[in-house]
Amino acid sequence: MRFLRCVYAEWLLLLPRFTRTRLGISLLALGATLIWLNSRGLEPLTVALQAGALAAIIGAAGLAGSERDHAALATALTHPTTPLALAAGRWLAVVVPASALTIVCAAVTGSQLGAVFAGVAAAAAVGACGLTAVLLLGNGAALALFLCMAVAGAVAPERLVDLARPGVVRLTAASALELGPALWHYRDIATGDWGAILHAAAWTGLGILLASACVARRRSALH
Numbered sequence: 001m002r003f004l005r006c007v008y009a010e011w012l013l014l015l016p017r018f019t020r021t022r023l024g025i026s027l028l029a030l031g032a033t034l035i036w037l038n039s040r041g042l043e044p045l046t047v048a049l050q051a052g053a054l055a056a057i058i059g060a061a062g063l064a065g066s067e068r069d070h071a072a073l074a075t076a077l078t079h080p081t082t083p084l085a086l087a088a089g090r091w092l093a094v095v096v097p098a099s100a101l102t103i104v105c106a107a108v109t110g111s112q113l114g115a116v117f118a119g120v121a122a123a124a125a126v127g128a129c130g131l132t133a134v135l136l137l138g139n140g141a142a143l144a145l146f147l148c149m150a151v152a153g154a155v156a157p158e159r160l161v162d163l164a165r166p167g168v169v170r171l172t173a174a175s176a177l178e179l180g181p182a183l184w185h186y187r188d189i190a191t192g193d194w195g196a197i198l199h200a201a202a203w204t205g206l207g208i209l210l211a212s213a214c215v216a217r218r219r220s221a222l223h
Helices: 002-014 023-039 044-064 067-076 083-109 113-137 139-151 157-161 167-179 183-191 194-222
Strands: none
Touching (some): 002 083, 023 083, 044 083, 044 139, 083 113, 083 194, 113 183, 113 194, 183 194
16 A cells, blocks of 8 residues: 555656646647647547557656656655655656547547557557656657657558568567557557557556666665
């Protein structure tokens, strides 16, 4: 119970960021852009997946990427909490608004319930990985991940491999899309594919654990 209270407390501390900073405006702009793209032919399932994943990356950058966030982590680590609770609380603060944006976009575009589940799963997995990347490398990693998800995240790796003379870069990119939390894989969640569901759950858990390891490293640096 103490762990859950610590997670909840961390989540509550971060929620005001969405109304007092540009984070909320950025999420609204993302939602408006995706809805506009839907009116230009982007399919509703892709809109839901992009809404969940891209909103989670924006949230991770906004909640863990600045110097103020690093200072807040250092302060929080002096309190009776754990790195895992801090990481889980930040992940929750990232995923809840991203999931809400996914639901709104799905409602506007007329998506099926399966698309909502797929978008929320993408938000959970990509949000956990994005949080780890931001804690390790800063907001530059969030920008790279955002562009990757926006441009190539929905591309199946077979399409890259099938290109003539794929080369090392294309093979590496295809491997990343195959193994990582790529949106093309989570499309199958909309149809109830358990392999895709377990893939998202695994990356969610792994991302939170890695984020907690980053937080623990900061604690070690303080001593």
